[in-house]
Amino acid sequence: MDVNEPFRNPNLAERLLKELAADPQPAVIMEICGGQTHSLLASGLDQLLPRTLELVHGPGCPVCVTPVEMIDKAIHLAENRHVLFTTFGDMLRVPGSNSHLLAAKSRGADVRMLYSPLDALALAEQRPDKKVVFWAIGFETTAPATALAVWMARQKKVKNFSLLVSHVLVPPAMRQLLSSPQNRVQAFLAAGHVCAVTGWQPYQAIAEEFHTPIVVTGFEPVDLLLGIHRAMQLLRSGCGRVDNAYGRVVRRCGNEAALNRIAEVYCQCDRTWRGLGLIPASGLRLRDEFAEYDAEKIFDLQSNHAAQTGPCISGLILQGLKKPSDCPLFSVDCTPEHPLGAPMVSAEGACAAYYHYKTR
Amino acid sequence: MNKEQNTFSGSRSALAHPPIVQMAHGSGGRMMHDLIRNFFHAHLVSDQLQKGDDAATLAMGSSRIAFTTDSYVVQPIFFPGGDIGDLAVNGTVNDLCMCGARPLYLSAGFILEEGLAFDELERVLQSMAAAAERAGVQIVTGDTKVVDHGKADRLFINTAGVGILEHDHEMGARCLQPGDQILLSGPIGQHGLAVLSQRQGLEFSGEIISDTAPLHELTASLLAECGAAVHALRDPTRGGVAAALNEWAETSGVEIRIAQNKIPVLPAVQSGCALLGLDPLSLANEGKMLAVVASEWAERALQVMREHPLGRQAAHIGEVKAGSAGWVSLRTELGAWRVLAWPSGELLPRIC
Structure with missing residues (x-):
């Protein structure tokens, strides 16, 4: 039986929608994760919520927040003929300053889409003639698997495997958004899968400091409604605290084994986010004892300081300040086939969600 | 070369979309549709091909x-x-x-x-x-x-x-008319997911196997029973049901409306898609049929399909409207209407 089935139940959704409509109160809630944005639009929930409720789409799309400079580094690496470059599918089509990975692949680079970093390690073992690089992308959700891959590479003494690390962390980005003078967000739906790893303790201090409710929320329509419902209750009662509306998956302390593996392999570092700029201690890098697996140290990767240029407003969209439909390029010059910005590419990008479910 | 391609010479678009064939051109989605229209139809001119x-x-x-x-x-x-x-x-x-x-x-x-x-x-x-x-x-x-x-x-x-x-009535992508009903012969997404899971070494609970099968008996009995009331048939292969319906809507200049809760999907396919972030509507089928039938014949056509082993789980999934020409609309399980877009550049392996 599918454990998510009850959380797609239309009757339950209808009941929660009625309760929300019965006590309308204007509120601006940000769903952090792009997966939640997609679920919201794919289910049509965005059309069914009371109009007093505004949901703004957050920066929780790892593909979207990866800066152009890092994409350029990845392409440069992939074009090295000794390298077999691997990563998750969405990263392949994100435009850098003058190309993307799929175009590099069409020109002959060995670029492969994988579902797991452990598959990249297996490839390295099968192909001793190649230097296999996995582009470690994502939030706290994917970091345990990439950490495990490096840890296993060391155990197995695999020498032709490395990571290009672009991991980012959610709580520092939330702090940055809440500290902005332009901030309108009154409550957050935290990303359930990130919290499955980290637990919800890291959010406690943010909720208290900024007096902003944060509700750990899942991905099915009823999950989203439960999260919104709980956020409204907390807003009404003036409680700036964390609550968990995704109890079937998330525990307070998260997944201890995963957290230990991350801590063993990675340490925090400053990282630049597309749209949000440099955020202190918002990323992960390999610890010095794993330097031999760090692609940035093994290969000569010049930093070109390329910046996102042109009329794309993805920076404002990622901060929740604009909606994709506010962009003059949206669905005219910028489409999933001809993306001008990352949020139009990724399966978690807000622009792609609007394009797929809302364009007329 | 049409206008759309000329714009590729603009700097950023050209870089994001180089003038070379990419894997996504073979995925059955919008890029493939454009490739066929802009290159093959431009150079190999024939009424039949168009x-x-x-x-x-x-x-x-x-x-x-x-x-x-x-x-x-x-x-x-x-x-x-x-x-x-x-x-x-x-x-x-x-x-x-x-x-x-x-x-x-x-x-x-x-x-x-x-x-x-x-x-x-x-x-x-x-x-x-x-x-x-x-x-x-x-x-x-x-x-x-x-x-x-x-x-x-x-x-x-x-x-x-x-x-x-063996019949002489015209049928095909151009023949959809407002009021027609859309039927689907069974659960979708099995072939695409079976190939993908085999390739990625993924194991799902409950075996997902390809639905590859010849549909000649199913189409023959449908045409024998319903004749000219059958306006179009299509096996939704690459690009899945989403691509097939979008192509029909565009070619006939009609709106197609379908209901999500009427579309048969096996639970194992549903779970596999959720895990991989895929939409069953965009996945390939190799033994399923979409049929467009005149309204008054829809019930009989459904009955005929269900009488054949390959159409046992056939369903009536939607209808053709004059509405917004060229669009496919989907009523979600929660009862809201949204667009069902062309699948775009899915990064799927070669599936057929």
């Missing part, structure tokens, strides 16, 4: 025939529920059936990679022979080429097919 149906329908003396071709590059060549051999027969048989023809003869062209094991070749040929027998067709001509190791992926097959049209 129609955009699964096969050409041609007059030969007093009879009409259907003629089609398809190449098979699926990887891996053996997958749960089938292999490249039965796929190559069933796929071409189905392209003929979808034009309302009775499939008769097939050709088979083989591109073999140096190093392919004889026993693998033999397995593929055995399954082609069995599939041809099941579909009632004969493979009557063929060709073989061998290329250097590394220049092909073990084995590619091209099949062409001819069939005879």
Whole structure:
């Protein structure tokens, strides 16, 4: 039986929608994760919520927040003929300053889409003639698997495997958004899968400091409604605290084994986010004892300081300040086939969600 | 070259969209549709080709025939529920059936990679022979080429097919009319997910196997019972139901409306799609049929489909409206309406 089935139940959704409509109160809630944005639009929930409720789409799309400079580094690496470059599918089509990975692949680079970093390690073992690089992308959700891959590479003494690390962390980005003078967000739906790893303790201090409710929320329509419902209750009662509306998956302390593996392999570092700029201690890098697996140290990767240029407003969209439909390029010059910005590419990008479910 | 392509010379677009063929051009989505329109239709001009149906329908003396071709590059060549051999027969048989023809003869062209094991070749040929027998067709001509190791992926097959049209009413992508009803012969997404899971070494609870099957009996009985009330048939292969419906809506200049809760999807496919972030509506099928039937015949057509083993779980999934021409709308399980877009550049492996 599918454990998510009850959380797609239309009757339950209808009941929660009625309760929300019965006590309308204007509120601006940000769903952090792009997966939640997609679920919201794919289910049509965005059309069914009371109009007093505004949901703004957050920066929780790892593909979207990866800066152009890092994409350029990845392409440069992939074009090295000794390298077999691997990563998750969405990263392949994100435009850098003058190309993307799929175009590099069409020109002959060995670029492969994988579902797991452990598959990249297996490839390295099968192909001793190649230097296999996995582009470690994502939030706290994917970091345990990439950490495990490096840890296993060391155990197995695999020498032709490395990571290009672009991991980012959610709580520092939330702090940055809440500290902005332009901030309108009154409550957050935290990303359930990130919290499955980290637990919800890291959010406690943010909720208290900024007096902003944060509700750990899942991905099915009823999950989203439960999260919104709980956020409204907390807003009404003036409680700036964390609550968990995704109890079937998330525990307070998260997944201890995963957290230990991350801590063993990675340490925090400053990282630049597309749209949000440099955020202190918002990323992960390999610890010095794993330097031999760090692609940035093994290969000569010049930093070109390329910046996102042109009329794309993805920076404002990622901060929740604009909606994709506010962009003059949206669905005219910028489409999933001809993306001008990352949020139009990724399966978690807000622009792609609007394009797929809302364009007329 | 049309206007859309000329804009590619603009700096950023050209960089994001280089003037070379990419894998996404073969995915059955919008990029492939544009490639066909902008290149093949531009240079290979013929009324039959422009129609955009699964096969050409041609007059030969007093009879009409259907003629089609398809190449098979699926990887891996053996997958749960089938292999490249039965796929190559069933796929071409189905392209003929979808034009309302009775499939008769097939050709088979083989591109073999140096190093392919004889026993693998033999397995593929055995399954082609069995599939041809099941579909009632004969493979009557063929060709073989061998290329250097590394220049092909073990084995590619091209099949062409001819069939005879035993009815004389016009049907196809241009023939949808407001009021028509949309029927689907069974649960979707199995082939795409079976190939993908085999390739990625994923194991799902509950076996997901390809639905590859010849649909000649299903189409024959539907046409025998409902005749000219059948306005269009399509087997939703690459790009899935989403691509097939969008193509119909565009070609006929109509709106198609479907209801999510009417679309049959096996629980294992649903879970697999949730895990991989895929939409069953965009996944390939190799033994399913979409049918557009005049409203007053819809119930009878559904009954006819359900009487055949390959249509046991057939469902009435939606209807054709004048509405927003060229669009497909989907009523979600929560009762809201949203767009069902063309699948775009899905990063799926070769599936057929």
